[in-house]
Amino acid sequence: MHIPDISDRQHRLFCRLAGAPGDLERLLQVVRRRGFSIRQVEARQTESCLAVALHVQGARAIETLRAHLANIATMQSVQRPLGPVDVSCESAPSAVLRQDEASQA
Numbered sequence: 001m002h003i004p005d006i007s008d009r010q011h012r013l014f015c016r017l018a019g020a021p022g023d024l025e026r027l028l029q030v031v032r033r034r035g036f037s038i039r040q041v042e043a044r045q046t047e048s049c050l051a052v053a054l055h056v057q058g059a060r061a062i063e064t065l066r067a068h069l070a071n072i073a074t075m076q077s078v079q080r081p082l083g084p085v086d087v088s089c090e091s092a093p094s095a096v097l098r099q100d101e102a103s104q105a
Contacts, residue, residue: 010039011062012055014081016089018074019050026072031056034065042087049076049089 017023024043031038036058043052056065062080069078 008057009059009062010055010057011036011065012053012081013062013066013069014077014079014087015052015054015069016076017050017052017072018076019045019048020074023050023072023074024052026074027052027054027069030068030072031065034058034068035060036065044087044089046089051087051089053081053087 015027017027028038028041031054036056038054039057040055041052043050056062058065066078066080069075
């Protein structure tokens with residue numbers, strides 16, 4: 001029987017930033033410094049924002065990473081989507097994991 005390693009935890013995040021120069025680099029830097037590996041990134045820039053869908057892997061609590069990402073000065077929102085995500089500045093994830101659900105996940 002295979003017992004999954006705690007480092008096998010994979011998570012998805014959807015972020016919206018103001019779109020200032022260096023926003024994507026800052027976002028990725030925070031993810032790495034908080035002990036997560038980046039598995040996949042999808043980003044779209046418009047005149048109004050930078051939308052980023054992240055797939056990360058790590059042993060640490062995802063809510064800690066979410067809180068650190070929310071502290072980025074140009075961050076507009078950070079969400080944990082439950083369903084598919086259209087990476088754009090106009091739409092929001094159709095379903096997101098609420099704070100109280102996050103503590104149970």
